[in-house]
Every structure is written in C-alpha cells, then in structure tokens.
Amino acid sequence: RLTFRSGTFRVGPESVGSQPGPVCYRKGGTNLSVTDANLTLGRVLPEYFPKIFGANEDEPLDAGTTRSVFETEAAKINQ
Numbered sequence: 001r002l003t004f005r006s007g008t009f010r011v012g013p014e015s016v017g018s019q020p021g022p023v024c025y026r027k028g029g030t031n032l033s034v035t036d037a038n039l040t041l042g043r044v045l046p047e048y049f050p051k052i053f054g055a056n057e058d059e060p061l062d063a064g065t066t067r068s069v070f071e072t073e074a075a076k077i078n079q
Helices: 034-040 063-077
Strands: 003-006 008-011
Touching: 003 034, 034 063
Parallel strands: none
Antiparallel strands: 003 008
C-alpha cells in the first residue's frame, strides 16, 4: 500500500491484498499500490496483461481510474 508521509510516497508495511487488490484491478480497491504506481508511470502496459479484471473478470487494467485516484491524492498533498 502506498501512503504519503514526510514528503514522499512510502510502501507498506500494509498491503492492499489481492481482494479487492489495487485500484487498477477494477474490483473496488481504493488504496493505491506499487502496481498502480507502475501502471501510472507506464512501466506496466495493460495491453500485455490478460483481460481478467473487473467484476466479470473480462476487462483490462484500469489506467484511467488509477490516474484519477493519484490526482485526488495529489490534490490532498498539495493543500
């Protein structure tokens, strides 16, 4: 799980777990993860992942929602 403390993003010790998982899994996850960060940075490419995400497990990783959650987090940080 990513959190922002002391001017930087930190990882752990909490995990987002696999259920619901990272925001990008489309399963209701609300906590950002390293996977979400890598997707946002372009290190993870949805087109190379199987479409196994979402309620019906037939969707790709969700880059749009992930970016939106990062933007919300950035707005909180910049207040």
